[in-house]
Amino acid sequence: MTGKAMPTLTIDGKSISVKPGSTVIQAADRLGIFIPRFCYHPALSVVGSCRMCMVEIERLPKLQTACTTPAVDGMVVHTGTDKVRDARRSILEFLLINHPIDCPVCDKAGECFLQDYYMEYGLYTSRYLEERWNKRKVFVLGPTIVMDEERCVLCSRCVRFFDEVSGVKRLGIFERSAESYLSTYPGEVLNDPYCGNVVDLCPVGALTDRDFRFEQRVWMLKHGDAVCPFCARGCNITVDYNEKSGIQINDRRVYRFRPRYNPEVNGYWMCDTGRYGCRTVDSPERITEPLMREGKRIIPVVWETMIKKTALRIREVIDQDGPECIGLIVYPSVTCETAGAAKRLFVEHLGVRNVSTGFPVDPSAYEDDILIRKDRFPNRRGLEEAGLSGGRDAEWILGAWGKGELKLLYVIGDDLPRLLNKQKPSPIFEAEGVLILQKSTAGPEDEFARMILPSVMSLEEDGTFINFEGKAQQFKAVVSPFGESLGSGDILARLARALGLDTETA
Amino acid sequence: METVKKEKRSLGFLEQLYVGEVVKGLAITGRHFFRNLFIHTAHLFGLMKSRKGAVTVQYPEERRVIPAGYRARHRLVRREDGSPRCVACMLCPTICPAQCIHVRAGESPDPAIEKYPVEFNIVLDRCVMCGLCVEACPVDAIRMDTGIVEMSAYDREEFVNRRDLLLGMNPQTPPLPKTRHG
Numbered sequence A: 001m002t003g004k005a006m007p008t009l010t011i012d013g014k015s016i017s018v019k020p021g022s023t024v025i026q027a028a029d030r031l032g033i034f035i036p037r038f039c040y041h042p043a044l045s046v047v048g049s050c051r052m053c054m055v056e057i058e059r060l061p062k063l064q065t066a067c068t069t070p071a072v073d074g075m076v077v078h079t080g081t082d083k084v085r086d087a088r089r090s091i092l093e094f095l096l097i098n099h100p101i102d103c104p105v106c107d108k109a110g111e112c113f114l115q116d117y118y119m120e121y122g123l124y125t126s127r128y129l130e131e132r133w134n135k136r137k138v139f140v141l142g143p144t145i146v147m148d149e150e151r152c153v154l155c156s157r158c159v160r161f162f163d164e165v166s167g168v169k170r171l172g173i174f175e176r177s178a179e180s181y182l183s184t185y186p187g188e189v190l191n192d193p194y195c196g197n198v199v200d201l202c203p204v205g206a207l208t209d210r211d212f213r214f215e216q217r218v219w220m221l222k223h224g225d226a227v228c229p230f231c232a233r234g235c236n237i238t239v240d241y242n243e244k245s246g247i248q249i250n251d252r253r254v255y256r257f258r259p260r261y262n263p264e265v266n267g268y269w270m271c272d273t274g275r276y277g278c279r280t281v282d283s284p285e286r287i288t289e290p291l292m293r294e295g296k297r298i299i300p301v302v303w304e305t306m307i308k309k310t311a312l313r314i315r316e317v318i319d320q321d322g323p324e325c326i327g328l329i330v331y332p333s334v335t336c337e338t339a340g341a342a343k344r345l346f347v348e349h350l351g352v353r354n355v356s357t358g359f360p361v362d363p364s365a366y367e368d369d370i371l372i373r374k375d376r377f378p379n380r381r382g383l384e385e386a387g388l389s390g391g392r393d394a395e396w397i398l399g400a401w402g403k404g405e406l407k408l409l410y411v412i413g414d415d416l417p418r419l420l421n422k423q424k425p426s427p428i429f430e431a432e433g434v435l436i437l438q439k440s441t442a443g444p445e446d447e448f449a450r451m452i453l454p455s456v457m458s459l460e461e462d463g464t465f466i467n468f469e470g471k472a473q474q475f476k477a478v479v480s481p482f483g484e485s486l487g488s489g490d491i492l493a494r495l496a497r498a499l500g501l502d503t504e505t506a
Numbered sequence B: 001m002e003t004v005k006k007e008k009r010s011l012g013f014l015e016q017l018y019v020g021e022v023v024k025g026l027a028i029t030g031r032h033f034f035r036n037l038f039i040h041t042a043h044l045f046g047l048m049k050s051r052k053g054a055v056t057v058q059y060p061e062e063r064r065v066i067p068a069g070y071r072a073r074h075r076l077v078r079r080e081d082g083s084p085r086c087v088a089c090m091l092c093p094t095i096c097p098a099q100c101i102h103v104r105a106g107e108s109p110d111p112a113i114e115k116y117p118v119e120f121n122i123v124l125d126r127c128v129m130c131g132l133c134v135e136a137c138p139v140d141a142i143r144m145d146t147g148i149v150e151m152s153a154y155d156r157e158e159f160v161n162r163r164d165l166l167l168g169m170n171p172q173t174p175p176l177p178k179t180r181h182g
Helices: A025-032 A080-093 A113-121 A157-166 A197-201 A272-280 A304-323 A336-349 A381-386 A394-403 A416-420 A445-447 A488-498 B013-017 B019-044 B091-095 B132-136 B161-169
Strands: A006-012 A014-017 A056-057 A075-077 A146-147 A169-172 A181-184 A207-209 A221-228 A236-241 A252-261 A293-294 A299-300 A326-332 A355-357 A408-412 A434-439 A451-454 A463-466 A472-475 B103-107 B116-125
Touching: A006 A025, A056 A080, A080 A113, A080 A463, A157 A169, A157 A197, A157 A221, A197 A207, A236 A408, A252 A272, A272 A416, A293 A304, A304 A326, A304 A408, A304 A434, A304 A451, A304 A488, A326 A336, A326 A394, A336 A355, A336 A381, A336 A408, A336 A488, A355 A394, A381 A463, A394 B103, A434 A445, B013 B019, B091 B103, B091 B132, B116 B161
Parallel strands: A006 A075, A326 A355, A326 A408, A408 A434, A434 A451
Antiparallel strands: A006 A014, A056 A075, A146 A207, A169 A181, A221 A236, A236 A252, A293 A299, A293 A451, A463 A472, B103 B116
């Protein structure tokens, strides 16, 4: 065996050289050979407790756990022999002694490791004659997490997540051998901002998310890749959605956000704020059609009228008072593409100079070293790159607006922090002038608005976000636009056309 | 491959006139019509009961006996305490080829049951009566044994069978005889 050289080993007839110190399971993963596992997770420490990853290694008398065995030069590993399959079957038999086998009502069914492995290696006729132990069923561990102790396989992934990633020891495995069980330490509640990750980590249905619990069966969900729009980190996420046609009970389309592995940005995790932000996509407060104020009433209109009237208003103010009486606020919730379009239309073509990129970052907001950023907007850097920032600050614009110096105020994008936290006070938009809002979700400022143009949310359009580190991440639309809403860039292009501007440049 | 050429029989002169053939046809239908008219009228006066008229069932006064295992309108089965037996596992909407079943699950007060259907809709005008939902159900909560074959409504909304309606229906048709396989 050489010291620092890359050990070369053979797994199921394929050979690979790995970094010294790598384990057999890591080598197998790199080769694309899947070894069943419960407790092993690439981002957590190795405990070798589940014994599911047993493999046969030539010249070793017993089976070895692939997750704890270091790869050694010249090693020959077999992952599919009868001996290995027998071992896996026996492990599963032990795990299922007290398992309720309630897959039809279990939320994990369809993405459960235990179910998948049992389909492949299971012993289909039970040999167990004794009475099954009943354990705690619906046990609330925290505001978002519910545990079912009967389903737990004691892999300790969740325990290690809190110990190693989230940094606070909250969960533990108590008692010994057959009596051991998972629980929080006395008095502890799972209320971390990263709790939701343990549900993804849980290989079985022991930990379930109260937000997703009973909402939908996982096999009915389709998956789309997106970038989380709820803070400046821009975590990569998988969106689980189900856009059904026909009659259905709930109109919900987006059911769940899950983190998507990206070593450059978020690793394997995401925060709960982003995770439960999925509720905003199909929120009942979404605006479904263009709205216009006539006197005291707000009436829905068709897009053609909306665009025409909006353009007319803008043209009126420019002709009468000049572009210095127009204010523009672009919230950093919009994509770089929309920001660019807004700049071309308002700044370059209409000569608007009172441009702001929303309100400064709330210094009291929560931030940590793991993922969450103080800045709850996804694209502040993107707006800087697009050349929108550096003009006025939003406070100045609101001041001038309140005093009546600005005759027209055009606001693009959503106040995302307020969308997630309804208690957060909203800036005061009350004034005499014409307030035009281009956004996705209703808010308290709507009552002062003359026109509301419904635009899509970030999951519904293609675009790019630049996160706080300057990493540009492009994404594609996952679900179709809500109601009659249009892409923000599309609205601006239509507006430019109605204003008689060259649409090639605007 | 060998092809077999089929000789077309040419029509004779009388046949080409059609008149005779038409009369022949009318005679057959007419015979049946008057025979049935006579027998059914006789039945009305309680005569000739031994002779059967046409096979037509005099619906709606007369109804055919629905055979065992017939897939009629659905119903939801209750537990002994009256609560729905359904555990809202959503296997029936999963298997449903017409996508006509919609279930919304809620937390059951009994932790051993876990889920129960808060809403359970069967949209009958979409349903193709295939019975796969009955087969898929792991707890035998949905059955198609109500014996109701008439499904009509003035309104599409009336076709949406909601949970409590489904729970309120009673079995009518006899259960399938037990086979060797159970």
